[in-house]
Amino acid sequence: LAVYRGESERAFAPVMVRYRDYVQWESRRLKTGKMREHEEYWLRKLGGELPIMDMPTDYPRPLQKSYKGDSFAFEIGEGLRESLVRWARETGTTFYMMLLAGSMILWHRVTGQTDIIISSPAAARPYSFQEQTIGLLMNSLMMRNFPTAEKPVSVFLQEVKRTVLEAFTYQDYPLAELLKKMDYKLVPGRSPIADVELTVLNMIEPGAAEIFRREEGDSWPAAHELYFHKTAKLDITISVLDKGS
Secondary structure, three states, rough: OOOOOOOOOOOOOOOOOOOHHHHHHHHHHHHHHOOOHHHHHHHHHHOOOOOOOOOOOOOOOOOOOOOOOOOOOOOOOOHHHHHHHHHHHHOOOOHHHHHHHHHHHHHHHOOOOOOEEEEEEEEOOOOOOHOOOOOOOOOOEEEEEOOOOOOOHHHHHHHHHHHHHHHHHOOOOHHHHHHHHHHHOOOOOOOOOOOEEEEEEEEEOOOOOHHOOOOOOOOOOOOOHHHOEOOOOOEEEEEOOOOOO
């Protein structure tokens, strides 16, 4: 960001771990079995018959995805956000866990399914030596839970909390490698394992959230919508920007 801003005189610390170093390190861990515990966890978590999100559509689902998409933005309001944050604090969960549980309950209500998988991106930088590595280290984590009409929300929330904590404990294992170990067969027109993604964005610079604010009478598209591609990588991606209080 500093370079883009023209701050060329700024002194940058040397990058100790380059991207190719990271790739070699990860490959070595996979080959030597140091990630076997991670592998075993995901094989258990995603064992058995995997659900396919059967969401209602306006027309028959094509066998081939077009990837044509669009975006819709709205604000939930400060009051609702504060209620969610307060409830998260009282239940020992996080804002993300609350939103994930709510999303799963929503899809359960929409589809009637009691086995829901939602993917979430992870920065995949759990170790301090990765902080300054330049490159994309991101991984997709598959959050699987089992909402039912009879299960109290408070109970389900704790189940989601456990799933999230476990997923981030074993976040190192690459999804591409997991698909190989699972001998996963791609379903035509579907994304691997999950068709819905949830991401919560809360690491933004002060003031950057203002581009997401939309007032009545503003021109179309709003400033933030210029950043959204018209490509749908999954059926639905829910991106939550937490602008703070």
